[in-house]
Amino acid sequence: MGKDYSIGIDLGGTNLRVALVSRDGLVVDRTKVSSSGDLMASLTSAIQSLFNSGAGGIGLAVPGLVDAKRQRILRAPNLSILETIDVSSKLTARFGVPVFLENDANSAALGEMYSGAGKELDTFVLLTLGTGIGGAVIYKRKLLDVAGELGHIVVEANGRQCGCGARGCLEAYCSSRAIVEITREAMDSGRPTSLGLLGSPVELAGATGGCHSLQAITPKIIHEHSLRGDTLATEVLKQAGWYLGIGIANYINVFSPEAVVLTGGLTGAWDVYVKEAIRSASERAFKTLFQKAGIIRGIHGDNAGVIGAASMAFLQGSVES
Amino acid sequence: MGKDYSIGIDLGGTNLRVALVSRDGLVVDRTKVSSSGDLMASLTSAIQSLFNSGAGGIGLAVPGLVDAKRQRILRAPNLSILETIDVSSKLTARFGVPVFLENDANSAALGEMYSGAGKELDTFVLLTLGTGIGGAVIYKRKLLDVAGELGHIVVEANGRQCGCGARGCLEAYCSSRAIVEITREAMDSGRPTSLGLLGSPVELAGATGGCHSLQAITPKIIHEHSLRGDTLATEVLKQAGWYLGIGIANYINVFSPEAVVLTGGLTGAWDVYVKEAIRSASERAFKTLFQKAGIIRGIHGDNAGVIGAASMAFLQGSVES
Numbered sequence: 001m002g003k004d005y006s007i008g009i010d011l012g013g014t015n016l017r018v019a020l021v022s023r024d025g026l027v028v029d030r031t032k033v034s035s036s037g038d039l040m041a042s043l044t045s046a047i048q049s050l051f052n053s054g055a056g057g058i059g060l061a062v063p064g065l066v067d068a069k070r071q072r073i074l075r076a077p078n079l080s081i082l083e084t085i086d087v088s089s090k091l092t093a094r095f096g097v098p099v100f101l102e103n104d105a106n107s108a109a110l111g112e113m114y115s116g117a118g119k120e121l122d123t124f125v126l127l128t129l130g131t132g133i134g135g136a137v138i139y140k141r142k143l144l145d146v147a148g149e150l151g152h153i154v155v156e157a158n159g160r161q162c163g164c165g166a167r168g169c170l171e172a173y174c175s176s177r178a179i180v181e182i183t184r185e186a187m188d189s190g191r192p193t194s195l196g197l198l199g200s201p202v203e204l205a206g207a208t209g210g211c212h213s214l215q216a217i218t219p220k221i222i223h224e225h226s227l228r229g230d231t232l233a234t235e236v237l238k239q240a241g242w243y244l245g246i247g248i249a250n251y252i253n254v255f256s257p258e259a260v261v262l263t264g265g266l267t268g269a270w271d272v273y274v275k276e277a278i279r280s281a282s283e284r285a286f287k288t289l290f291q292k293a294g295i296i297r298g299i300h301g302d303n304a305g306v307i308g309a310a311s312m313a314f315l316q317g318s319v320e321s
Numbered sequence: 322m323g324k325d326y327s328i329g330i331d332l333g334g335t336n337l338r339v340a341l342v343s344r345d346g347l348v349v350d351r352t353k354v355s356s357s358g359d360l361m362a363s364l365t366s367a368i369q370s371l372f373n374s375g376a377g378g379i380g381l382a383v384p385g386l387v388d389a390k391r392q393r394i395l396r397a398p399n400l401s402i403l404e405t406i407d408v409s410s411k412l413t414a415r416f417g418v419p420v421f422l423e424n425d426a427n428s429a430a431l432g433e434m435y436s437g438a439g440k441e442l443d444t445f446v447l448l449t450l451g452t453g454i455g456g457a458v459i460y461k462r463k464l465l466d467v468a469g470e471l472g473h474i475v476v477e478a479n480g481r482q483c484g485c486g487a488r489g490c491l492e493a494y495c496s497s498r499a500i501v502e503i504t505r506e507a508m509d510s511g512r513p514t515s516l517g518l519l520g521s522p523v524e525l526a527g528a529t530g531g532c533h534s535l536q537a538i539t540p541k542i543i544h545e546h547s548l549r550g551d552t553l554a555t556e557v558l559k560q561a562g563w564y565l566g567i568g569i570a571n572y573i574n575v576f577s578p579e580a581v582v583l584t585g586g587l588t589g590a591w592d593v594y595v596k597e598a599i600r601s602a603s604e605r606a607f608k609t610l611f612q613k614a615g616i617i618r619g620i621h622g623d624n625a626g627v628i629g630a631a632s633m634a635f636l637q638g639s640v641e642s
Contacts, residue, residue: 139467140466145461146444146576146577147573147574147575147576147577147607149574149607149610150575152574152607153474153574153575154476154567154570154571154605155475155476155478156477156478157476157477157480157564159478164607165608166570166604166605166606167605242478243478246475246478249475250474250571252468253470253474254467254468254469254470254471254474254575255467255468256467256468283487284475284487285487286468286470286473286485287486289468289470
């Protein structure tokens with residue numbers, strides 16, 4: 001009898017997710033850990049609370065640059081403490097099971113491949129649509145071991161400044177950060193909009209009502225205003241989606257995937273943002289390749305990372321079955 | 322003792338190349354065949370003239386869409402006769418050796434990997450810079466089995482019309498066709514230039530001298546005028562190179578290759594066109610990835626296709642050694 005469970009940890013975000021994942025790729029138990037304080041102590045305690053005799057491995061999804069072969073975290077800008085700790089050795093020593101590290105976008109792709117939207121697919125591109133744009137490529141049921149900076153292809157040669165230092169990257173047009181910035185720029189230029197005058201419908205429904213500051217504008221709020229008929233909000237989301245579609249078309253022409261799997265918070269604006277992306281991709285990609293490639297939503301949502309991280313123990317055969 | 326030779330055929334261009342290639346990846350004998358007339362008869366006769374008892378396979382580089390697994394040519398727009406002939410079966414029947422088909426850009430990448438610029442590399446991107454822009458990716462010493470339409474990523478979202486139907490593709494800015502079109506447009510708009518007034522330096526050196534028509538303008542002539550100080554010619558080549566660099570940066574950020582190998586006629590304008598591409602790529606790609614990736618010239622020139630086609634017989638072990 002082999003081990004039927006594995007621990008998956010997603011180190012992205014301010015609350016780190018820790019989950020017990022079954023061999024069939026389901027989250028069966030989970031907890032959250034704050035990224036502030038003593039990280040190793042919090043992680044160890046969280047793993048301990050979920051660990052059972054059936055757990056045969058621990059996988060970590062790391063927001064940064066990982067040397068998966070050598071099990072080293074090379075760069076983790078948002079959690080730089082990880083660069084100085086040998087997490088892998090510490091957890092192996094403590095729990096006596098193999099530990100696997102992988103980049104977070106790669107982990108999400110593994111999660112969708114293992115038991116999600118990519119379960120039946122050989123080759124797909126996954127894009128994570130959040131504060132930034134990340135991605136990974138599954139090629140013939142294996143993670144393509146490349147940089148995979150899929151948000152940093154230039155789609156507008158003389159375009160907007162991107163956080164990476166270049167201009168015109170996909171991320172500079174269709175990430176959450178870009179959508180909020182572009183909205184603010186339009187508001188600063190005096191474009192009429194219900195944004196900034198009204199709170200979000202959710203806030204309005206509450207007792208407080210009233211205005212919210214520009215700082216409070218999020219893609220979710222922009223989407224809500226778009227749904228309520230705000231022209232600017234709709235325009236911004238559509239433009240972002242239009243660029244996303246160009247990026248998707250590029251990846252379809254390069255990889256001829258069976259699907260482009262979209263994950264991340266921005267998929268919440270599917271009806272405006274992603275719908276426009278699909279339209280735009282259909283105009284740019286080679287017709288035969290576009291027809292072959294579904295543009296679909298990941299089914300694991302925020303759990304893709306923990307499932308993918310945990311799946312490494314099953315996939316690499318370190319949990320005997 | 323195994324077979325030490327293989328026949329490589331490159332079906333691109335008006336003169337088809339047929340070569341006898343040695344196991345160490347050198348062209349040891351070759352001939353050319355016109356693409357007009359009875360193609361199968363010409364090919365068979367050319368192969369016969371090079372075939373010897375040491376030849377253990379035949380590989381064909383096909384300008385079009387190939388199903389390499391099923392050994393079928395699906396689409397060959399410039400040599401559509403190939404879509405109706407079962408070339409593979411016919412040649413196997415005639416010569417009694419295995420026949421391999423591959424797309425021409427893929428073949429060029431295999432050729433450079435087998436015995437050329439990529440001989441020592443695990444992972445590289447190859448771009449063919451000619452009438453169009455093609456490409457292929459070698460990943461861990463194997464051809465990445467994807468569409469690989471590397472000339473058809475959009476780099477200018479609202480850009481120039483591309484032959485593929487989309488707008489703003491890399492190919493619409495830095496292929497030979499694009500360079501000539503952009504030059505003509507500038508000349509039509511009245512930009513001063515020595516192009517069209519003078520013949521190419523080569524023509525001028527001859528007895529005839531004098532003008533040449535707009536139709537006669539080629540990237541080679543534009544490059545010659547650039548070398549002689551023509552501002553427009555230099556600007557056009559630099560702009561094309563600038564876009565090429567953006568495409569190269571995109572592929573560096575996605576694939577983190579050890580090299581980007583450039584082949585095709587336009588590499589003749591290395592000092593203007595490619596030099597500008599390298600500068601532009603350095604500004605767009607992630608610094609650590611750019612530093613790792615050499616931007617180098619293929620070393621097989623026009624022979625990359627025949628060598629790569631022939632190499633399939635060696636690589637796939639069908640020629641016993």
